[in-house]
Amino acid sequence: xxxxxxxxxxxxxxxxxxxxxxxxxxxxxxxxxxxxxxxxxxxxxxxxxxxxxxxxxxxxxxxxxxxxxxxxxxxxxxxxxxxxxxxxxxxxxxxxxxxxxxxxxxxxxxxxxxxxxxxxxxxxxxxxxxxxxxxxxxxxxxxxxxxxxxxxxxxxxxxxxxxxxxxxxxxxxxxxxxxxxxxxxxxxxxxxxxxxxxxxxxxxxxxxxxxxxxxxxxxxxxxxxxxxxxxxxxxxxxxxxxxx
Amino acid sequence: xxxxxxxxxxxxxxxxxxxxxxxxxxxxxxxxxxxxxxxxxxxxxxxxxxxxxxxxxxxxxxxxxxxxxxxxxxxxxxxxxxxxxxxxxxxxxxxxxxxxxxxxxxxxxxxxxxxxxxxxxxxxxxxxxxxxxxxxxxxxxxxxxxxxxxxxxxxxxxxxxxxxxxxxxxxxxxxxxxxxxxxxxxxxxxxxxxxxxxxxxxxxxxxxxxxxxxxxxxxxxxxxxxxxxxxxxxxxxxxxxxxx
DNA sequence: ATAATACATTTGTATATACATACTATTGAA
DNA sequence: TTCAATAGTATGTATATACAAATGTATTAT
Numbered sequence: 001x002x003x004x005x006x007x008x009x010x011x012x013x014x015x016x017x018x019x020x021x022x023x024x025x026x027x028x029x030x031x032x033x034x035x036x037x038x039x040x041x042x043x044x045x046x047x048x049x050x051x052x053x054x055x056x057x058x059x060x061x062x063x064x065x066x067x068x069x070x071x072x073x074x075x076x077x078x079x080x081x082x083x084x085x086x087x088x089x090x091x092x093x094x095x096x097x098x099x100x101x102x103x104x105x106x107x108x109x110x111x112x113x114x115x116x117x118x119x120x121x122x123x124x125x126x127x128x129x130x131x132x133x134x135x136x137x138x139x140x141x142x143x144x145x146x147x148x149x150x151x152x153x154x155x156x157x158x159x160x161x162x163x164x165x166x167x168x169x170x171x172x173x174x175x176x177x178x179x180x181x182x183x184x185x186x187x188x189x190x191x192x193x194x195x196x197x198x199x200x201x202x203x204x205x206x207x208x209x210x211x212x213x214x215x216x217x218x219x220x221x222x223x224x225x226x227x228x229x230x231x232x233x234x235x236x237x238x239x240x241x242x243x244x
Numbered sequence: 245x246x247x248x249x250x251x252x253x254x255x256x257x258x259x260x261x262x263x264x265x266x267x268x269x270x271x272x273x274x275x276x277x278x279x280x281x282x283x284x285x286x287x288x289x290x291x292x293x294x295x296x297x298x299x300x301x302x303x304x305x306x307x308x309x310x311x312x313x314x315x316x317x318x319x320x321x322x323x324x325x326x327x328x329x330x331x332x333x334x335x336x337x338x339x340x341x342x343x344x345x346x347x348x349x350x351x352x353x354x355x356x357x358x359x360x361x362x363x364x365x366x367x368x369x370x371x372x373x374x375x376x377x378x379x380x381x382x383x384x385x386x387x388x389x390x391x392x393x394x395x396x397x398x399x400x401x402x403x404x405x406x407x408x409x410x411x412x413x414x415x416x417x418x419x420x421x422x423x424x425x426x427x428x429x430x431x432x433x434x435x436x437x438x439x440x441x442x443x444x445x446x447x448x449x450x451x452x453x454x455x456x457x458x459x460x461x462x463x464x465x466x467x468x469x470x471x472x473x474x475x476x477x478x479x480x481x482x483x484x485x486x487x488x
Numbered sequence: 489a490t491a492a493t494a495c496a497t498t499t500g501t502a503t504a505t506a507c508a509t510a511c512t513a514t515t516g517a518a
Numbered sequence: 519t520t521c522a523a524t525a526g527t528a529t530g531t532a533t534a535t536a537c538a539a540a541t542g543t544a545t546t547a548t
Contacts, residue, residue, distance in 0.1 A: 012531060038498055049533045054499090062306050070499045071541030189433035189451040189476035207433040207451060232433035256501060282528055293503045298529090314529045315511030 005046050013048050017056040020046070025065065025076045035073035036066075106144045107137035107199075115151060119225050122214065123153045132158045137199055145234040147199045151225040186212040187237055192229075200231050207232035249290050257292050261300040264290070269309060269320045279317035280310075350388045351381035351443075352408055359395060363469050366458065367397045376402045381443055389475040391443045397467050430456040431481055436473075444475050451476035 005016050030036065039057070043050040057074065060066045068074045112130040120127045132152045139145040152158050192206040200208075209232050215224040230237075249260050274280065283301070287294040301318065304310045312318045356374040364371045376396045383389040394412075396402050436450040444452075453476050459468040474481075 014531075035498095040498085051534080052532055055531090058302075068499060069541080070539065071497070073498060187431055187453070187481040189453040189474075191435075191449075191451050205435075205449060207435050209431070209433040230433075235432070237431040258501075279528095284528080295504080296502055299501090312529060313511075314509060315527070317528060 005048060007047070014052050014055040014059075017046055017048060017053055018059050021056055021060060022065070025060075030076045033075055035075050038073060104141050104144075105136065105138055107135065109135050111135075113151075119151050122225050123151075123222050125154065129154065132156075140234075143201055145200065145231040147196060147229045149227045153221070153223050155221070156223055183216070184214045189232070196229050200229065202231055209235055209237060211237070249292060251291070258296050258299040258303075261290055261292060261297055262303050265300055265304055266309070269304075274320045277319055279319050282317060348385050348388075349380065349382055351379065353379050354408065355379075357395075363395050366469055367395075367466050369398065373398065376400075378408060380408070387445055389444065391440060391473045393471045395469040397465070399465070400467055427460070428458045433476070440473050444473065446475055453481065455481070 005013055005020070007013070009016065024030065025036070036042065037045065039050050039053055043053040046053065057066060057068070061068060065077060066074055067077050111133050113133045115123070115125070115127060115129075115131050117127060119131075120129075123131070125131070131154060134148075134150040134152070136148040136150070137144045137146075138148065188210050190208050190210050192200065192202055192204055192208050194204055196208060197204045197206060200206075209230040211226075211228040211230065213224070213226040213228065214222065215226065217223050249257055249264070251257070253260065268274065269280070280286065281289065283294050283297055287297045290297065301310060301312070305312060310318055310320060355377050357377045359367065359369070359371060359373070359375050361371060363375075364373075367375070369375070375398060378392075378394040378396070380392040380394070381388045381390075382392065432454050434452050434454050436444065436446055436448055436452050438448055440452060441448045441450060444450075453474040455470075455472040455474065457468070457470040457472065458466065459470065461467050
């Protein structure tokens with residue numbers, strides 16, 4: 001693996017270092033729990049100061065990818081499953097790319113549909129007005145692990161011609177000036193029915209983490225209604241909360 | 245407001261500063277969006293270096309409490325006033341009573357057990373040291389819907405003789421001076437095995453929402469390791485999050 | 489053998505310093 | 519008046535340095 005920092009680049013060194021580390025810790029030896037080179041050594045390898053290097057490592061520790069122990073060293077957190085931090089507000093692709101996980105889109109199609117009653121009432125629109133429905137089957141290269149159904153409020157102004165492979169909320173922000181701000185989620189468990197089992201390439205009756213997500217913009221106006229079906233064996237939802 | 249850092253204290257300066265800032269930014273003027281004193285000034289006020297101060301601010305920015313803008317300043321995130329964060333830290337009985345649901349304890353027993361490896365390593369203790377295990381089967385009058393297994397760090401000082409029918413964290417606080425501050429949770433779905441199905445009075449293979457909860461005190465020391473198995477048809481986990 | 493001690497290793501804390509960059513406000517010229 | 523250049527202010531990036539604290543290991547004394 002090449003560990004090369006470009007001191008002439010416009011990109012800050014600690015960002016470059018962070019990216020390098022994210023890639024480095026993907027490798028099997030580190031996932032197996034081997035300690036990373038110590039900070040002093042690593043800073044020499046990367047030709048940056050220890051202080052700068054620690055900025056990068058701190059970020060990764062915050063993100064839950066690394067753990068450090070005084071007098072011992074730094075290693076990759078062991079966990080077989082992906083996890084999603086609710087703390088910072090992120091879209092699916094941001095969540096994944098933050099972990100250096102490549103995303104694969106298995107299905108992606110857009111259609112105009114009449115909303116179900118509960119969706120129409122969430123958006124506060126009539127049931128006879130067609131809205132945009134976005135279906136996505138996504139996951140890792142080796143297989144899908146989540147099936148999404150999203151519905152968008154007409155006010156968002158999506159035409160259906162947009163590039164839905166780009167991060168959704170970035171696209172909404174740049175192209176339509178919509179800033180998603182608040183998300184309320186309901187998480188529950190259910191069993192895979194025939195449809196979901198087929199999509200997620202698993203068995204009927206397999207455990208599914210079901211996430212309903214209501215997204216609002218800065219004015220608390222509803223923007224998106226999102227249903228996510230996650231294969232439970234490859235996804236863990238994590239929450240961190242603090243008292244007072 | 246007193247802004248006083250104790251340089252002789254055992255507590256690291258950046259932790260002290262972080263706590264001070266957390267309190268400072270509670271005050272109405274900052275919640276209204278007024279800029280904090282700039283870093284150089286603030287570091288003088290607190291008598292710590294700017295570098296150290298930035299460590300504290302970084303943490304708060306990461307936690308979504310502050311935003312910084314180059315050339316402008318640092319301020320409290322607007323949504324803070326809605327205090328979604330302070331509300332989401334609750335114990336089971338608080339959660340339920342907040343929803344007006346009466347709680348019934350179906351089972352409740354305490355024992356001293358040798359910790360499994362992962363629990364010992366979470367607590368940072370040896371596997372041959374017995375710890376307190378608390379098992380609870382709880383739910384509504386008409387039937388149980390959650391099975392809990394809790395393990396407590398020896399330092400908490402539980403004897404096993406306490407009144408476990410009272411809200412747990414209140415009891416810990418009053419009787420043992422332990423203040424639970426941070427909780428990290430992992431939520432996933434699984435199927436009921438024989439044991440869980442019997443406890444929750446449901447069928448084997450029924451969908452179960454599984455919640456692992458790690459509780460820490462104010463010093464980030466681990467206090468409790470908690471496993472919760474929720475009958476998916478009677479429990480939904482809700483999360484509200486906001487963008488920075 | 490066992491316990492106590494010393495030592496090396498590695499992360500944690502803290503400071504001082506310098507310059508870069510983004511934004512704001514002011515000044516000055518067309 | 520308007521626009522562009524400039525100065526000022528605040529955060530952002532980066533380094534060098536020093537010592538503290540926790541851990542694991544090797545050594546020594548009992």
